[in-house]
Amino acid sequence: MLDTNNIYGVFFMAKFSVEDKLSAVHRYLQGYDSYNTIAASIGAASSLVITWVKQYEENGAEAFKKSYTSYSTEFKLDVLKYMNDYGTSPNETAAIFKVADPSLIRKWRRLYEKHGIDALESKKKGRPSLKKETKKTETQKSTPAEETVETLQAKVEHLEMEIAYLKKLNALVQKQEKLQTKSKRK
Numbered sequence: 001m002l003d004t005n006n007i008y009g010v011f012f013m014a015k016f017s018v019e020d021k022l023s024a025v026h027r028y029l030q031g032y033d034s035y036n037t038i039a040a041s042i043g044a045a046s047s048l049v050i051t052w053v054k055q056y057e058e059n060g061a062e063a064f065k066k067s068y069t070s071y072s073t074e075f076k077l078d079v080l081k082y083m084n085d086y087g088t089s090p091n092e093t094a095a096i097f098k099v100a101d102p103s104l105i106r107k108w109r110r111l112y113e114k115h116g117i118d119a120l121e122s123k124k125k126g127r128p129s130l131k132k133e134t135k136k137t138e139t140q141k142s143t144p145a146e147e148t149v150e151t152l153q154a155k156v157e158h159l160e161m162e163i164a165y166l167k168k169l170n171a172l173v174q175k176q177e178k179l180q181t182k183s184k185r186k
Contacts, residue, residue: 016044018064024049025056051091051102058095071099074154076108076120081157083109084164113165117158 016024024042027033028049035053039046055063075097083093083105090109094102111119 016042018061021052021064022056022061025053028053029056047091051094054091054095059098063095063098063100070122073117073120073122074150076112077117077154077157077161079105080109080112081161084161112161116162 020042024038024044027038028035033041035046035049038044039049052064079093079097079099082088082096083090088096090102090105094100094105099105108120
């Protein structure tokens, strides 16, 4: 017979309070229960409990405080660059950078790989303003000398990440071509 409570927990991800998360983390850290046992008892996936433990180990109880943050493009690039440089998983990176939801980092990576840096920029929500925007003339456009050091550094990091990505992609394509030519010879 199927346990409808368990099915409900799988299809409709329950929201867990800070107390629930802390209790689960303490149960694991004190050695009382395994990830799977804790997850089953609260109706969560064991990967979620693992994420909570990692977040707690990195940031303590502060990791579970709700913060409605709008992350800047530079912050998103820093997170992705850190993951690329150190080979950390999205879960580990989320714990280090205090990002509440590791799936957000996965989303940033997909957007960046598919559409570039522009996809990481925050979109304004709500209705657009009715004010008429004045168009910049050629003389009003910003020159590289007027850009801030931080902006230029972000652009350099972005270009470095793009180059690294393209090099890896090129290596994979060449490897695939070699495999195809070897298989054609046979």
